[in-house]
Structure formats: C-alpha cells, structure tokens
Amino acid sequence: MAVFTSVTLEDLAPWMKQFPLGQALNIRGIASGIENSNFFIDTEQGEYVLTIFENLNFEQLPFYLKLMRHLADRGVLVPAPIANADGELCVALHGKPAAIVSKLNGSSQMEPQPVHCAEVGTMLARMHLAGRDFAIQQPNLRSLDWWQITVPKVLEFLSDSNRQLMQEEIAFQSAFALTSTYQALAQGPVHADLFRNNVMFDGERLTGFFDFYFAGCDTWLFDVAVTINDWCIDLTTGELDLARVNAMLSAYHAVRPFTAEEAVSWQPMLRAAAFRFWLSRVYDFYKPRDAEMLTPHDPTHFERILRLRISQPVPALPQN
Ligand SMILES: Nc1ncnc2c1ncn2[C@@H]1O[C@H](COP(=O)(O)OP(=O)(O)O)[C@@H](O)[C@H]1O
Numbered sequence: 001m002a003v004f005t006s007v008t009l010e011d012l013a014p015w016m017k018q019f020p021l022g023q024a025l026n027i028r029g030i031a032s033g034i035e036n037s038n039f040f041i042d043t044e045q046g047e048y049v050l051t052i053f054e055n056l057n058f059e060q061l062p063f064y065l066k067l068m069r070h071l072a073d074r075g076v077l078v079p080a081p082i083a084n085a086d087g088e089l090c091v092a093l094h095g096k097p098a099a100i101v102s103k104l105n106g107s108s109q110m111e112p113q114p115v116h117c118a119e120v121g122t123m124l125a126r127m128h129l130a131g132r133d134f135a136i137q138q139p140n141l142r143s144l145d146w147w148q149i150t151v152p153k154v155l156e157f158l159s160d161s162n163r164q165l166m167q168e169e170i171a172f173q174s175a176f177a178l179t180s181t182y183q184a185l186a187q188g189p190v191h192a193d194l195f196r197n198n199v200m201f202d203g204e205r206l207t208g209f210f211d212f213y214f215a216g217c218d219t220w221l222f223d224v225a226v227t228i229n230d231w232c233i234d235l236t237t238g239e240l241d242l243a244r245v246n247a248m249l250s251a252y253h254a255v256r257p258f259t260a261e262e263a264v265s266w267q268p269m270l271r272a273a274a275f276r277f278w279l280s281r282v283y284d285f286y287k288p289r290d291a292e293m294l295t296p297h298d299p300t301h302f303e304r305i306l307r308l309r310i311s312q313p314v315p316a317l318p319q320n
Pocket residue numbers: 030032033034035036037038049079101102103104105197198210211213
C-alpha cells in the first residue's frame with residue numbers, strides 16, 4: 001500500500017497552523033510504507049514527514065513519539081517529532097492520529113557491507129543505552145502474547161510441516177521465556193523492526209533509524225537478533241554472513257558489552273526473531289487488511305530463516 005488516507009494541500013492549510021513550521025507548500029504521498037499513510041511535506045521551515053496512523057490509537061502513540069523525542073534529545077539519530085502549540089506530538093487529521101517528524105537525509109542501504117553493519121551496531125547499542133531512563137512502559141505488541149493469540153488463527157492455512165514447525169516453535173519460545181536466563185536479560189525500549197528499509201544512510205554514514213511504530217519494551221537481545229536476521233544474511237538462502245555478523249556484533253559490544261546470559265540466549269533469540277516475522281507475514285498474507293496497493297511480504301523467507309536458526313549453529317556473541 002502506500003496511502004490509506006488521502007490528504008491534500010487544502011486539507012493541510014488550516015491544520016498546519018498549530019505547528020511552528022509555516023505553511024505547507026507541497027505534499028507527496030510515499031508509496032513504500034505498509035502500516036501507515038506517509039507523506040513528504042515541504043514547509044516554509046524545510047522538509048518533514050507527515051504520518052497518519054492507520055492502526056495505532058491515541059493511547060498507544062505517545063509511547064512511540066515520546067520515545068523518538070527522548071532518543072533524538074540524547075543524540076541518537078532518529079526523526080524528531082514536532083510539537084504543536086499545545087505541546088502535543090500527536091493530533092487528529094481526518095479523524096485519525098497524525099504526527100509530523102523531521103525528515104532524515106539519504107536512502108536505505110539494501111545491500112549492506114560490513115561497514116554499514118558496524119554503523120548500525122554502534123547506533124543500536126547507543127539507542128538501547130539512551131532508552132534506559134525513558135519513563136513510559138509499553139510492551140512490544142508483537143511479542144510472545146501476540147504470538148500465542150495469533151498462531152491458532154493461522155494454523156489452518158499452513159502445510160502439515162509448517163503447522164508442526166509453528167506449533168513446536170511457539171512451545172519452545174513459551175518455555176524459553178519462562179527460564180531464569182531469559183528473565184535476567186537486559187530490557188528496555190527496543191525498535192523491534194530495524195530492517196534495512198528502516199535505516200537511512202548517506203554513503204557509508206548512518207543518518208538515522210526510523211519507523212518506530214513496532215517499538216516496545218522487550219529484551220535488547222531480541223532487537224539485536226531482529227537486526228542481524230535482516231542485515232547480515234545471504235538474502236537467497238537466509239544463511240548468516242560472518243563478516244557482516246561480526247562487524248555488527250563487535251560494534252554493538254564495543255558500546256554496550258553483551259552479558260553471559262545473552263551469550264547463552266543468542267540462538268533461541270535468533271529463532272524468536274525469525275519466528276516473529278514469519279508469523280506476522282503469514283498473518284498478513286492470509287488475513288490482509290483493506291488496502292489500495294498492499295503487496296504482502298513473502299512469509300517463506302522467514303520460514304527458511306527459522307529452519308536454519310534451529311538446525312545450524314550460530315556465531316557466538318563477543319564476550320570480554
Ligand atoms: N523520517 C523520515 N525521513 C525520511 N524518510 C522517511 C521518514 N519516515 C518515513 N520515510 C520514508 O517513508 C517510507 C515509508 O515509511 P515507513 O515508516 O516504513 O512506513 P510504514 O510504517 O507505513 O511501513 C520509508 O521507506 C522512507 O522512504
């Protein structure tokens with residue numbers, strides 16, 4: 001999809017008066033998003049991104065927007081939400097919650113090299129540390145609870161072998177989450193969807209993480225595993241690429257050293273990260289929402305990755 005809710009320059013004229021950005025001069029819908037309606041807007045103060053939230057509500061949004069503001073204020077490279085005259089980061093537009101955030105320069109690096117992975121590892125660790133004193137608690141809404149509710153809804157669509165894989169993995173992850181090792185893992189606000197399409201680069205320089213609308217409080221290691229499973233693989237086979245894995249993990253470890261509990265949780269967490277996206281892709285594939293141009297992501301990609309993370313040893317986390 002792209003734009004679920006249409007917005008014109010005429011719609012924007014009165015609405016923009018509450019923001020310190022002057023008039024909107026131009027608005028262009030962004031085609032690549034799949035969750036929200038996004039637009040680039042040119043204002044008298046420069047370029048910004050307008051997002052109309054299609055699924056998140058006014059109660060949930062302060063977590064994401066205030067987290068972005070909190071991180072931006074601490075030097076983590078993320079879009080900074082713009083407050084209106086009342087200090088609100090989220091305001092209704094066409095009856096839906098909407099926000100304006102700063103536009104990041106650059107473009108996504110879809111064929112990353114170790115140098116890009118190192119940049120991501122460093123910024124991810126800085127983001128985790130900067131989030132430690134963030135006051136709002138909101139769980140990762142695509143975590144174990146959601147998996148347990150969603151698995152029964154999709155089993156009927158799966159082949160026998162995939163149904164078995166899904167049932168065995170949800171049982172494994174449910175048991176893993178109860179272990180004292182899991183309970184000892186460092187937690188805090190995490191991005192939870194830090195794929196290549198959610199990071200901007202200008203050449204080899206990272207300019208920002210964005211699309212925080214799957215963020216929530218979860219283990220930091222889950223965030224690392226989600227990121228590794230997208231950035232550091234052979235895209236055809238799903239196998240881990242050691243040079244990129246080492247670059248990302250070493251860079252992260254240099255800022256925020258991994259713990260002994262994280263070291264023993266690494267393989268289960270790579271499985272959890274693969275499972276989360278296999279499940280959401282299966283769900284979106286078989287239970288699509290209304291959308292003008294929505295093309296669902298391929299679920300088999302993460303099924304393949306999950307099978308590999310179960311069957312093959314994974315490179316160890318760096319340890320001091
Ligand atoms: N703050 C930003 N700065 C620059 N580009 C952005 C920003 N936010 C979104 N975009 C652009 O909009 C596209 C869609 O945004 P995204 O957050 O991925 O949408 P969705 O949440 O709907 O999947 C991105 O691929 C990117 O090109």
